[in-house]
Amino acid sequence: MLIRGIYLDTSVVLRKIKNSFEIVEKGKEDVTIRVLAVKDAILIKDTSSIDPTLSILDISGYKFLTKKPIDFDTEDIWALALLRALDTMGYDNLYVVFKDVYAYVLCRIENKDIAYYEVIFDKDELIDKLNTLEGDILYDIEDIKATNLRALPMLYIKKGQLIAFGGALKKVKDRFNQIQRISFQKLKKEFVSIGIFVLGILISYLVFLLSVHYQVKIVKEKEKHIFEKAFPNTPIVDIKEQTEAYIIPKDSFKLSKLLLKAYKNLPPDAKVYELFYKDNALSVKSEISSYELSSLENVVSSRNLSEGNKQEVVQKWILGR
Structure with missing residues (x-):
């Protein structure tokens, strides 16, 4: 059986051989697995503060907020595909960075689990972040070059195919097969009133913060003026x-x-x-x-x-x- 995994515009085709696989460059696939991007399946570590009207998908202990129902015969989720690919490569306790639709995703993997992840939109911010990391990193993007990285080699596949590879592996070996949808009661009308009240408090607090920010700005300008008079021709840093x-x-x-x-x-x-x-x-x-x-x-x-x-x-x- 040929299996094609797709993430964004990148695809990987596998040939299933019992519980193993081989990479196929070309071929008509029997099954296509499309992997949902981060924005379409948000991984949640703590559900205590989640809106009770939202529906949460629990897959083998991993909880996701999804925009629409998922067909698990033909669809997969980025986080599960990532862990599946790393498990096949034999990688653990490292950082992984890959490209999402409009951003970059940086994950920390510990004991075959996603310890945390963050979405970064700016290339320069990502480079600065990468240069501060200590430890191994699997670098699955090509349009950014960062120095001093302890980059691990990409196994089985080319750079940029990591998540698509993990999606194709869903039909080869998958430990994420316990699926449960957690539904909460709909929000009552009195909660809407409370939400409006809280929103009003937040707006008032925002106005207060803006006023304080304006006053601080005036003070800083005065400090700068006094410093320039006291120490002319001196560049200001702190x-x-x-x-x-x-x-x-x-x-x-x-x-x-x-x-x-x-x-x-x-x-x-x-x-x-x-x-x-x-x-x-x-x-x-x-x-x-x-x-x-x-x-x-x-x-x-x-x-x-x-x-x-x-x-x-x-x-x-x-x-x-």
């Missing part, structure tokens, strides 16, 4: 840290020294995008010409930009280095 550095001798002007070192090392035509000071270290993100990269010190990352012969560079400065 007003509190910089003021203490100028006033308290024991701090030895740490931040100011770091700023001076950073700016001396940058080319005159560099464009500085971001300054970040934390734990006595200063990070500087800037745009420079590619030929100037070799002259920079303390570079922790760089990438080519699409506009001309330019590089985006991040440097990290620490006193004594």
Whole structure:
């Protein structure tokens, strides 16, 4: 029997051989399994705060909110397909990232279970997140390149086919076969009144927060004005840290020294995008010409930009280095 698993626009065809399988490049499939995306089947860890009018699907202990009924003969769910594929590959206790319809999904797998997952829409945010992870990662997307990843090899299939592969495996071996739909009583009219009351409180609180935010913004503008008058020609990173550095001798002007070192090392035509000071270290993100990269010190990352012969560079400065 040939089985075709489809996730978004990606498909994998398997030939079932008893309890095993083989990958088939082409062939007319007898069964097609279509895997539902994250937005169509939301995995829920805690159901205590779920609206009682909603219907929850329980599959072998995994609970999902779904938009429509699921035909389990021809449909599958992304989370189950993912765990099925990892189990076949022999991978556990790792991170997995794959592409969803409009976003990227990052999962942490522990003891053959999804410990947590998050949906990330921005590519740069995803890269920053990946670069902070410690441990192995299965990287199932091709349109983003991140440095310093301990990437595991993709087994049996090509990159981008992970979820479709897991969907096709549904007909080969499946441990997710206990299905139960949990239905709650419909919401009563008095709950609607309570909801409207709560909504009114939330709106009032939002107005209060906006007012506080506006006042804080005015105070910050005044702080900036006073600092610029007291310390002219000094770039502003953290007003509190910089003021203490100028006033308290024991701090030895740490931040100011770091700023001076950073700016001396940058080319005159560099464009500085971001300054970040934390734990006595200063990070500087800037745009420079590619030929100037070799002259920079303390570079922790760089990438080519699409506009001309330019590089985006991040440097990290620490006193004594």
